[in-house]
Amino acid sequence: MYHLECIECGKTYSKTDVLYTCECGGLLDVIYDYSTIKLDMDVLKTVCPSVWKYKELLPIEQEPVSIQEGGTPLYKCDRLAEKIGVRSLYVKHEGMNPTGSFKDRGMTVGVSKAIELGMKTVACASTGNTSAALAIYGAKAGIPAVVLLPEGKVALGKVAQALMHGAKVLSVRGNFDEALDLVRKLCDEERIYLLNSINPYRLEGQKTIGFEIVDQLGFNVPDRIVLPVGNAGNITAIYKGFKEFMKLGITDRVPKMTGIQTEGACPIVKAVRERADDIIPEKDPETIATAIRIGNPVNARKALKAIYESDGTADSVTDDELVQAQKWLAQLEGIGVEPASATSVAGLKKLVDSGVIGHDETVVCVTTGHLLKDPEEVISVSAEPIVVDATIEAIRKAVLEN
Ligand code: AN7
Numbered sequence: 001m002y003h004l005e006c007i008e009c010g011k012t013y014s015k016t017d018v019l020y021t022c023e024c025g026g027l028l029d030v031i032y033d034y035s036t037i038k039l040d041m042d043v044l045k046t047v048c049p050s051v052w053k054y055k056e057l058l059p060i061e062q063e064p065v066s067i068q069e070g071g072t073p074l075y076k077c078d079r080l081a082e083k084i085g086v087r088s089l090y091v092k093h094e095g096m097n098p099t100g101s102f103k104d105r106g107m108t109v110g111v112s113k114a115i116e117l118g119m120k121t122v123a124c125a126s127t128g129n130t131s132a133a134l135a136i137y138g139a140k141a142g143i144p145a146v147v148l149l150p151e152g153k154v155a156l157g158k159v160a161q162a163l164m165h166g167a168k169v170l171s172v173r174g175n176f177d178e179a180l181d182l183v184r185k186l187c188d189e190e191r192i193y194l195l196n197s198i199n200p201y202r203l204e205g206q207k208t209i210g211f212e213i214v215d216q217l218g219f220n221v222p223d224r225i226v227l228p229v230g231n232a233g234n235i236t237a238i239y240k241g242f243k244e245f246m247k248l249g250i251t252d253r254v255p256k257m258t259g260i261q262t263e264g265a266c267p268i269v270k271a272v273r274e275r276a277d278d279i280i281p282e283k284d285p286e287t288i289a290t291a292i293r294i295g296n297p298v299n300a301r302k303a304l305k306a307i308y309e310s311d312g313t314a315d316s317v318t319d320d321e322l323v324q325a326q327k328w329l330a331q332l333e334g335i336g337v338e339p340a341s342a343t344s345v346a347g348l349k350k351l352v353d354s355g356v357i358g359h360d361e362t363v364v365c366v367t368t369g370h371l372l373k374d375p376e377e378v379i380s381v382s383a384e385p386i387v388v389d390a391t392i393e394a395i396r397k398a399v400l401e402n
Contacts, residue, residue, distance in 0.1 A: 001033040002059050004200060007302060015059065018117055020184075020198050027302055028200045029240075030059050034247050044250075045219070049212040051105050051205055057244060059204055064112040065141040069104035070208055072096040074216040074364070079332040084349045088362040090222070091345075092213055093335055095370030099161060102206060102234060102368045103133035109205030110195045111137040119193035121146060123186065125172075125179035126196075127230065127291045128158030129369055134195055135167035146192065148172050148179040153290050155338065155374035175285065177296040197233025198298045206234055210241025213364055214251055221251050224357065227366035228343040229259035229268050229314065230292035232303035234368065239306035255364070257312035258357075259303065260347030262287035265294055266316040268303060277304055288319040288377060291340035291369060313356060317346040323381050325349065329367065336371030344368075 004013040008026030013019060022028060037056050047053050051070035074092050081089035094102035111134070114122050122138055123146040124130050131147035131154075138145030145167040149159065153175070162169050172179045180196060187194035197203060214221060221242065229235055235257055242254040261269050265285030271278065282295035297303070307314060317325075319339075326342035329335040344365040351357040371378060388394040 001036055002030050004028045005031045007305075016117070018119070018193070020187075020194055020200075027198070027299065030200050030204050032057065034244070037248065039248060039250065041250075044215070049215050051108055051208045054208050054211050057211070058109055059201055060109060060112045060116065062112065062116055064108055065115060065137055066108050067098045067104070067136070067140055069097050069108045070212060072212070074213060075333060075335060077333045077335075080328055080345065083328055083332060084345070085352050085359055086348070086357070086363055087360050089348075090217075090362075090364045091329070091333065091335055092209065092364055092366045093337070094209065094366060094368045095337055095341065095373075099129075099133050099136050100157070100370035100373055101129040101133065102209065102366070103129045104137075105205040105208055106197065106202035106233075106237075107133040107137040107195065107205070110199055110202040111141050111143070113201040114143065114193040114195070115141055117193065119143070119191065121192045122195050123147070123183055123192045124195045125149075125176060125183040126154070127176050127293060128154040129291060129373065130196065131167065131169070132158045132161035132165075135162040135165035138167060139165045144168065146170065148183050150175045150179055150293075153293060155290055156376050157373040176294050177281070180298065196298070197231050203233055203237035203240065206237035207241030207244065209234070209366060210238040211245060214242070214245055219250065221253050222255050222364045223361040224256040224258055224312070224363045225366065226258045226260060226344045226348045226363060228289070228292055228340045228368055229261050229303065230294040230297065230340070232259070232268055232297040232299040234366075235259045236299050236302040236306050238366070239310060254310050257306045257310040258347070258351070259307060259312070259314040260343040261292060261314065261316050262289050262322065262343060263316045263318050265292060267295060268297060268300060269314045269316045271300065271304055272307060272314040275308075277301065279304075289322060289338075289340040289343060290374070291338060292343070313351070315347050315351055315356075317343050317350060321346040321350065326381075330371070335367060337367040338369040338371060338373040339377050341367035341369050
């Protein structure tokens with residue numbers, strides 16, 4: 001039992017309506033009748049985490065389009081904790097999802113919803129990961145997928161996935177924000193289902209990151225979640241997950257939601273500095289973290305609410321800081337992430353150094369995408385391989401030399 005509700009004017013819509021925003025332009029939320037939801041704690045405590053473990057809290061009635069998403073590792077990272085100066089640090093590595101990013105959680109629900117609603121084509125604009133996930137879930141469902149990518153600004157691995165899994169890939173001469181405006185128009189005019197994170201059903205899948213963190217911490221809530229922010233869907237979704245567990249009496253508090261952007265694309269951070277409830281869009285966002293090269297995040301109003309309500313914050317990091325954090329994750333913990341994901345750890349370091357985050361907090365950083373998504377960035381920030389002759393002398397010299 002659920003319906004859609006506008007976060008601005010409260011107008012409600014039926015679950016059979018095909019729409020993405022309210023008549024008033026406001027964002028929509030999926031609201032359940034929580035009094036009818038009964039979760040069996042014995043089952044919750046024994047079944048392994050995955051998106052569909054929490055199906056009573058997901059808005060899909062048919063058999064979902066699934067390739068086993070979620071259930072990603074929550075690593076305890078003591079070496080990284082020491083480097084950063086916090087007592088207790090975990091990394092939720094969303095790069096370990098089937099397509100290599102957290103977008104799978106949203107797409108298993110979103111594409112399932114497209115099928116339930118009888119839609120014949122699915123579409124999105126994307127900085128890369130959303131398009132990869134849409135292509136793959138579209139393929140699994142047997143429904144055509146169309147993806148609009150900002151030309152020349154999408155990491156190689158993501159384009160490769162979208163192409164191989166059979167999406168129609170359009171390389172748009174414009175940035176992500178422009179591509180999103182265009183695909184929204186297309187989906188309003190044609191019977192094509194929009195699966196960007198403005199679609200509230202996608203966020204329902206992504207809220208399971210919050211459920212899993214609680215689950216993997218033995219039904220405890222961390223003090224703080226730190227994660228990268230682009231279109232600001234994921235921070236909103238994860239917060240909703242924590243709130244729903246609290247509503248159901250499974251937990252008794254929520255963590256401080258802390259969003260990190262890059263200095264070249266940080267409208268949410270600027271809004272938080274002003275305590276504003278909306279952003280001023282940035283025209284020419286630029287960063288090495290192409291996944292979050294976004295100037296006009298569509299979920300800004302929801303995300304700002306999540307940050308303020310949870311007593312969280314937002315901050316920005318430089319490209320150099322995020323590359324440093326990417327190397328720490330890789331070399332201290334064995335966790336390979338794409339540049340955007342490393343902003344979480346870079347931001348945590350900055351906020352601990354400045355005293356905003358206490359040394360005694362239990363923190364979970366969410367690393368949203370896998371290292372192999374963006375091999376070109378990795379090569380560009382790493383030393384070159386050492387080329388040697390195929391002789392034991394040459395190899396010994398190279399190995400023993402400092
Ligand atoms: C690795 O794929 O927007 O704040 O089109 O790929 O929920 O947008 C990707 C976003 C963080 C930001 N980390 O999440 C897309 C897209 C990675 C990402 C984000 C993205 P949101």
